[in-house]
Amino acid sequence: MKVTLPDGSVREYQAGTALMDIARSISQRLAREALVARVDGRLVDLGAPLNSDANVAFLTFEDDEGKQVFRHSTAHVMAEAVQKLFPGVKFAIGPAIADGFYYDFDTKEPFSPEDLAKIEKEMEAIVKADLPFERSELARADALAKFEEAGQDYKVELIEDLPADVGLSCYRQGDFTDLCMGPHVPSTGRLKSFKLMSVAGAYWRGSEKNKMLQRIYGTSFPKKSMLDEYLFRLEEAKRRDHRKIGAELDLFSIHDEGPGFPFFHPKGMILRNELEDFWRQEHKKRGYQEIRTPIILNRTLWEQSGHWDHYRDNMYFTKIDEGDFAVKPMNCPGGILIYKSRLHSYRELPIRMGELGLVHRHELSGALHGLMRVRCFTQDDAHIFMLPSQVKDEIIGVINMEEDFYKVFGFSYQVELSTRPEKAMGSEETWEKATGELRDALEARGLAYKVNEGDGAFYGPKIDFHLKDSLGRTWQCGTIQLDFQMPELFDLTYVGEDGQKHRPVMIHRTIFGSIERFIGILTEHFAGAFPAWLAPVQARVLPITDRHLAYARKVVDSLEQKGIRVEMDARNEKINYKIREAQAQKIPYMLVVGDKEAEQGAVAVRHRARGDLGAIPLSEFEDNLWREIKEKANS
């Protein structure tokens, strides 16, 4: 039979040759590093025989699929160790995830950190024994009987949910057999370096209605050095944590007195205000008007908007003069009242109304996370009221705007399209149509996107922009939501060419998403070293001795005149000490002034990343920094 390799070369083998032997015939190194094979597009165990002509690729840890198989195999080893140490445990699922794997177990007692150490030890023994992973295929009825007998309820449930005509397979290594479609690495000896990272509760099938299982997270690598490097990267990421940097740089704080309600300090406010100024400029350019609507509004408004039925659990309520009021969780009903406050002509549309609106949402206490998930936040919201014929262009316009914004900060992002959720308002047809419009716009822009079934807002489907934090977790920031419901519910109209009233279409959208969350992401992205235009302090003047205080004062005054945010470190300390502190505060420019500078009207410039840049005339420094700020340079 003929085997075609990825480079196009063709080799001849006897039918029935094991894939592993084919790998070995190509090179020893490939045989050592290959984890699975891709045969005509399907992943197959290396131990499997090849029976006819095929395209074959051998995958190693370098390939995403190879990596997943490696991690998934490690999950099986962990499950075996758990079976040995904790007899009677029931097994749920154990997939590979982005940086490792997990396995969910139903146990009598939760695992303790000490248990993890024991499980790791046991896993080491299993890896050392180099047990082969053996595949077996079996009939559905046999599989059901087997797992029922073993008391593995979750496996039984999994089998029952699989289509009746699909073939089932199991993998066994040592004493552990698991329902699994595979493939796996050839033997446990491949799984050289692993570490169990944490235990956590996780609901069976991700639903809080189900039982909570014990999930163990772990990761694995073919080499110890790779594991060490990964762990080191994790440590580095923790150093970027916005909660840590936020405290160190005195940007914000969160107190027991207000869980999930962040306090912004003076330096955090500078950052916020810069972002908001930028936001206002950009929106003005693009034909947006700014509005502001109240935080507390009557309950009847929320009943009309559907929030009472669909969002009540996330809302805060209060009473005013015996009347029921709600604290707004979204800005749209307020914006709609402004739209409705007078008649609109088709000539005015689209109307783009932006609002930096403070919303409050009751988030579960366990979900709170620094600035990333809070209970009150400022949405950089906007509502666009338009003619049905304007929908596509408006969506494309917003997508372009999102991209323009993220480019300024150097963010990369993932785009997701979320469709009709279970508890949604409106007909299937309207949803179909709205989802189609969003999809068309994405495709017209040629954007790659992922579909999130059932993740839309209750009033419409949406396009979301997700940004990454320092640990690679993604957070939704920008969103574009197409809404045919609110215009109906509030009987919104415009007067058309024909003099009749017509129904406008609405878009809800954000770019930062929440200013708070955006600041969190921004902080981690730059590790606190914000570009000069955002930096709370753009320059700090460091006089060498108190003989130079007067000149330093002059430098500060001059910079302030130019609108530059500047501080002076007048303390009676050595220059090294002052530099160390300014560096720790990630201040973009340190201006050392001593006798020489005072004499020449100069400053000795040190940049936080580029180091000592030597002395230049003060005016030249001012011009340079001014330019850097104006250009919003990312350095």
Next chain:
RNA sequence: GCCGAUGUGGCUCAGGGGUAGAGCAGCUCACUCGUAAUGAGCAGGUCGUCGGUUCGAAUCCGACCAUCGGCUCCA
């Protein structure tokens, strides 16, 4: 909200049934210094909160609160 862990001065952390300890930061004094920590002294905490056990609790037990890692949810 659920599972697990944690909670000691502003920060990082030690200690642990007999009424609290270090480093850094702060303050004072001396040094007047050229690109990442000068030295000395002083001050600072009812050990998250409330209750229980005990002659005695920061230490043991319970409840609650908050934080951290997940699940769920979402900007």
